[in-house]
Amino acid sequence: MTMELVRGTCHHDCPDTCGWVATVEDGVAVKLRGASDHPYSQGELCPKVNRFLDRVYHDDRILHPLVRTGPKGSGKFEQVSWAEALSVVAERLQAVIAKHGGEAILPWWDAGTQGLIQMSSLDRIFFARLGATRLSGSLCGATSEHGLTSTYGSGLSADPMDVRFAKLVVLWGTNTRLTNRHLWPFVDEARREGAQLVVIDPIRTMTAETADLFIQPLPGTDVALMLAMMHVLVRDGLVDSDYVSRYAVGYEALADHVASWTPARAADVCGLSALQIETFAQLYGTTRPSMIRTLIGAEHHENGAMFYRSLGCLPVLTGDWRFRGGGLAANGTWAWFGDLIDESGFELPVSTRDINMSHLGRALTDSDVGIHALFVWNGNPVVSAPNSRLVRQGMAREDLFTVVSEQFMTDTARFADVVFPATTQLEQLDVVASWGHMYLGWNQPAIAPLGEAVPNTELWRRLAAAMGLDDPVFGYDDEALIRLALPGIDVDELAKKTWIRLNFPEPYLPFAEGRFATASGKAQLWSDELEQQGYGGLPEYRAPTEKPGPHNGSFPLSLLTPKNHTRFLNSSYSHHHGRQETGPYVELDPADAAARGIEEADQVRIWNHRGELSMAAHLSNRLRPGLVAVPWGWWGEAANVNILTNDTLADWGGGVAFYDTTVEVAKVSVGG
Ligand SMILES: Nc1nc2c(c(=O)[nH]1)N[C@H]1C(S)=C(S)[C@@H](COP(=O)(O)OP(=O)(O)OC[C@H]3O[C@@H](n4cnc5c(=O)[nH]c(N)nc54)[C@H](O)[C@@H]3O)O[C@H]1N2
Ligand SMILES: Nc1nc2c(c(=O)[nH]1)N[C@H]1C(S)=C(S)[C@@H](COP(=O)(O)OP(=O)(O)OC[C@H]3O[C@@H](n4cnc5c(=O)[nH]c(N)nc54)[C@H](O)[C@@H]3O)O[C@H]1N2
Ligand code: SF4
Ligand SMILES: [Mo]
Numbered sequence: 001m002t003m004e005l006v007r008g009t010c011h012h013d014c015p016d017t018c019g020w021v022a023t024v025e026d027g028v029a030v031k032l033r034g035a036s037d038h039p040y041s042q043g044e045l046c047p048k049v050n051r052f053l054d055r056v057y058h059d060d061r062i063l064h065p066l067v068r069t070g071p072k073g074s075g076k077f078e079q080v081s082w083a084e085a086l087s088v089v090a091e092r093l094q095a096v097i098a099k100h101g102g103e104a105i106l107p108w109w110d111a112g113t114q115g116l117i118q119m120s121s122l123d124r125i126f127f128a129r130l131g132a133t134r135l136s137g138s139l140c141g142a143t144s145e146h147g148l149t150s151t152y153g154s155g156l157s158a159d160p161m162d163v164r165f166a167k168l169v170v171l172w173g174t175n176t177r178l179t180n181r182h183l184w185p186f187v188d189e190a191r192r193e194g195a196q197l198v199v200i201d202p203i204r205t206m207t208a209e210t211a212d213l214f215i216q217p218l219p220g221t222d223v224a225l226m227l228a229m230m231h232v233l234v235r236d237g238l239v240d241s242d243y244v245s246r247y248a249v250g251y252e253a254l255a256d257h258v259a260s261w262t263p264a265r266a267a268d269v270c271g272l273s274a275l276q277i278e279t280f281a282q283l284y285g286t287t288r289p290s291m292i293r294t295l296i297g298a299e300h301h302e303n304g305a306m307f308y309r310s311l312g313c314l315p316v317l318t319g320d321w322r323f324r325g326g327g328l329a330a331n332g333t334w335a336w337f338g339d340l341i342d343e344s345g346f347e348l349p350v351s352t353r354d355i356n357m358s359h360l361g362r363a364l365t366d367s368d369v370g371i372h373a374l375f376v377w378n379g380n381p382v383v384s385a386p387n388s389r390l391v392r393q394g395m396a397r398e399d400l401f402t403v404v405s406e407q408f409m410t411d412t413a414r415f416a417d418v419v420f421p422a423t424t425q426l427e428q429l430d431v432v433a434s435w436g437h438m439y440l441g442w443n444q445p446a447i448a449p450l451g452e453a454v455p456n457t458e459l460w461r462r463l464a465a466a467m468g469l470d471d472p473v474f475g476y477d478d479e480a481l482i483r484l485a486l487p488g489i490d491v492d493e494l495a496k497k498t499w500i501r502l503n504f505p506e507p508y509l510p511f512a513e514g515r516f517a518t519a520s521g522k523a524q525l526w527s528d529e530l531e532q533q534g535y536g537g538l539p540e541y542r543a544p545t546e547k548p549g550p551h552n553g554s555f556p557l558s559l560l561t562p563k564n565h566t567r568f569l570n571s572s573y574s575h576h577h578g579r580q581e582t583g584p585y586v587e588l589d590p591a592d593a594a595a596r597g598i599e600e601a602d603q604v605r606i607w608n609h610r611g612e613l614s615m616a617a618h619l620s621n622r623l624r625p626g627l628v629a630v631p632w633g634w635w636g637e638a639a640n641v642n643i644l645t646n647d648t649l650a651d652w653g654g655g656v657a658f659y660d661t662t663v664e665v666a667k668v669s670v671g672g
Contacts, residue, residue, distance in 0.1 A: 001026055006446035007035060007498040010049055011118070011425040012569050013111035013140070015160075015295065015331070015436025016182040018045055019499055022426060022446035029053055029426055029447050038499055040161060040437040041182045047566040048573055055576060056424050056450070060408055063451025066419040072396045075414040082452060082462065085418050090466040092401045092417075093130065096373045102131025103352050104372040108360060110139060110379030112572070113456075115430030115443060117481045119378060121346045122460035122474060128348040129469050133371070137356035137654035139384060141435065143299035144331045146653030147308025150527050151316075153517030155335035158291065158327040159438055159508045164189040165325025166291035168283060170198045172311065173222065173298035175205040179563055180295060180436060187293075190325070196287070198280060200225075201297070202560060203629060204622040215280060216624055217270040219558050219659055220301040224541040226310045228266030229281040230258040233317050238285030240319025247514030248316050250526020250538070257538045269541060271624065285318065289326025296331060297562055300658040302544040304650035309530070310539035316523040321511035336502055337433040337440070345473060345484040358647050358656035361387050364394020377405035377422070377456055382412040383571040383635055386658050388642035389611045405459055408575065411635050421453040428455040429478040431486065431494065438508070439499045440489070457481060535651060544660040546646050548626060555608050555662040557592065557628050561641045562659075564631035571633045584639050585618040586665060587629040593619050596666055603668040606630065608661070611643035614668060628665060 004024045010017060019038030023031035032052050036043035045052075065085035070076025080088075096104050107127045113119055127134070145155035163169055164186040177184055191197060199211035202219045217225055233239050234255045244251045263277040270277075284290055292315065298307045312328060320326030355363045355371075360381050363369045374395070385391050395402060395415035404416040413419050427449045432441045449455075454462070457478055464474040476484065483491050494500055516523050531537035548558050563570070567577035574581075586606050588598060598604055604617045606628070615630070623629060630641040637643070646661045 006444050008425065008443040008446060009432040009441030009498070010045070011113040011115045011430065011432055011443065012049065012572070013114050014569060015180045015434065016041055016046070017432050017434035017436060017439070017441055018049070018182065019441060020045060024446050027447060029056065035498070038439070039501070040439055042185070044182070046181055048569045048577070051577075052426075055573070056426050058576065060575070061450060061453075062406055062408060062413070062419060062421045063453055064421055065452065068417045072398060073392070073415045075409060077419060085420065086462055086466040089403055089418055089463065093373055093467065096401065097130060100370055100372050103133045104370050105130055105132035105375065106355060106363065106371045106373070107132055107135055107375045108357060108379060108381055109135065109377050110357070110384065112378030113425060113430070115425070115428070115432050116341065116485055117478060118428055118430050118456045121481055121485065122457055122464070123377070124346045125348060125471055125473055126460045126464055126469065128350045129471070130467070131350070131352055134350065134352055134354040135357050136354035137358055137649070137656070139357060139656065140296050141331050143304040143650045143653035143655030144294070144296060144308045145335065147299070147305035148312050148330055150305070150309040150530055151312035151524050152511070153519075153524070155330070156510050156517065158329040158510070160293060160329040160436055161186055162325050162507065163187055163291045163293060163329060166190045166289050167195050167325070168198065168287035168290040169195050170200065170284065170290065170292040171207055172200045172292055172294045173307075174293060174295040175201070175207045175297070175562065176293065177207045177210070178205065178566060183293070183436065196283070198283070202624070202627055203562070213280060213283070215272065215276060217272055219560055219627065220303060220544050221270040221541070222298060223303060223306055223310045223539060224261070224266040224269035225272070225277060226314060227258050227261035227539060227541060228263045228277050229284060229314065230254065230317060231261045232263065232278065232281035233285050234258055236282070236285060239317050243319035243322065244317060247511070247516070248523040248525050249520055250524060254313070254525040254538055284314070288318070288320065289323035290315070290318065290320050291325055292328045294328070294330050297659070299650060299653075299655050302648055302650060302657040302660050303542050304655050304657070305653040306535065306540065306542065306651055309527075312523070313525050313539060316525065321509070324507040324509060327511070331435050336438060336504065340440070340488055340502065341433065341485055342487050343485060356649060356654060357381075358386055358649065360385050361390025361394055361647065364397065364400065365390055372399065373401040373403070375403045376412055377459070380410040380412045380571045382415065383410070383633070383640050383642060386642055386645040386656055387610055387647035388640055388645070392637065405456060407453075410571070411640070420459055421451060422459070423449045423453045423455050427453065429482070431482055438502045438504060440494065440502065442494050442498045444495070533652070544657065545648060546657070546660045546662055548662050555664045557626060557663050557665060559644060559661040559663045560627065560629045560659050561632040561645060561661070562629070563633065565633065568633040571635060574633050574635050578634065583631045584634045584641065585616045585630070587618050587620045587623060588665065589623045589625045589627065590619050590621070591625040592628065592665070593617060598665070598667050604665050605668055606644065606663050606665045608644055608663045610645075613638065613641065613643060617665075628663065
């Protein structure tokens, strides 16, 4: 018997990017454990990935190419050879191009794996050569980065691990214990040293439960809260005027602007008390260092980018950037890797149109847009994109030719004409950059690909050959692609060490002496660009278009649909771990339930102008009147809450307003 330990890095779309070690016996992975020497994840994986081997070896894995035999969406397929599947795809794509032009082809991909080459590399050359429509926007991450860039000139922010040096930790719109669990020990460390913890979330999450101070604003109103904090900082002389005068522009204008944003005014907008705002603002204004941690929750609003742009102003005003353990740790980590990763080898200058990925449903159902072929990999848009009824409607078009590369028969793959079998992270080579810490991770394949599954890179090579594309880069193997994308990295050393810290100083104090990436080198409390683009030069609160109320076709209750299950990763694992999680259900405040005659476990309808679902009611003290929540990530038309969600784009940055959704809920009458 041979036994081998193979080190790798988790590929999931998760900020933790954990290191792991697979035990392989005679070519079969028998154990997967967290790598105890990974400096950030330190040994533990998570309830999702602890059972990753069950996923890898699951009977439901797609291991061969499939061609549809039943009606669209029926999930009826037959196994075919790779050669046959490739020739079907090549023929159909050539026919689409001949009849409608390359732009009738839409690629749709996300971060199902966020590995550098398996997420997106050769696909870009492939689709550029076909003249396909380009995918723009993002379900996750771009709005926060663009918002922050408006204030700092880049998405760079603090090293999240430095939260351990904070005296005040503010978890703002992030459910750390669920979504970023390996940061929690660092938060705990700070608390053991006396730090206080503030959590700001419309939902009393498992993270909020542990806070010293929990602030529960109405969704999408945080910018008003920030403006009132700025008001208090200015009013009470808590601004670090030395820092601001050296390293920021627009302070005078901002100070004038926030004069009218009293805590009382913000309290009305946010549904908080003026005293709460006052207390928090004082705490923040007088505690150094204060570290704000935020991730993605707050970007899923129409004013999502404004949230991050405004948040970025706070540690500038307090001068928190001077201190280790101070500042703001956002999803800016990708920005750190930017200088390292050179994707130009995967790009061709193309001038085709683009379509925002959140508008998949709109694009597929609008005949003027004219999409005739759709290619999906690394994502499950039928479950993860907003306004999902429209996505289903579009994907059900018999005249749409759909290709999906998947490991499992997801709701999206069910609509495919051709399904290609994809390998898992245990079967593919890659490197993984993190958006939660500063370590780049190598992933050595631990086992051979199962069945006829291939890494995404190999799929593009085979498709390129089938389509007669001969760009030299299609001849590169995976290691050569990694070398191409990481010109400044010693790839052999990375492979040997498995994890290397980016070459940033430690402690990492990016803005201790200003040096923001803006043209002036200063933080932009006032932004000329935003003023010119019509967003206003200063942080501004704007209510969403879809807000609760009996007008404008909207509905009386706000609906939030964040991640809720420890065993799900977005929509992945819901079909494996679903039985261990309760749900889906509609979580209601007892007051809203009482007003509708709803009791615990009653079957209720939840609907709006986009769709309707029927689920059990769950009365909860995690919410507040006017707010309901449904856990997201469940497969199946009857369980997928994105049927209800808003596909309006965020202000700038290309994200989408999932969480600016309004609904009504009613009891399903017996027999009705
Ligand atoms: N277990 C688990 N972990 C995950 C994931 C998963 O599916 N399951 N997904 C991964 C992915 S892709 C991502 S992007 C991250 C996301 O990590 P987070 O950003 O932490 O997660 P979200 O659930 O999107 O939102 C976080 C919180 O934002 C709150 N929120 C919503 N609107 C507002 C608002 O207007 N203001 C404020 N203050 N808060 C608001 C929500 O109530 C929610 O509790 O998690 C990653 N980790
Ligand atoms: N209502 C609501 N909607 C949301 C969110 C929310 O909080 N609420 N969160 C949003 C966020 S933050 C995100 S990031 C998105 C996530 O949405 P998606 O990116 O669509 O995430 P998943 O649903 O996990 O789908 C990833 C798929 O990729 C496949 N996959 C994994 N590795 C590979 C591989 O190597 N090759 C191939 N070909 N496939 C692979 C997996 O099997 C899985 O089916 O959803 C967004 N949608
Ligand atoms: S999903 Fe996240 S927490 Fe779980 S092992 Fe992967 S990186 Fe770590
Ligand atoms: Mo995400």
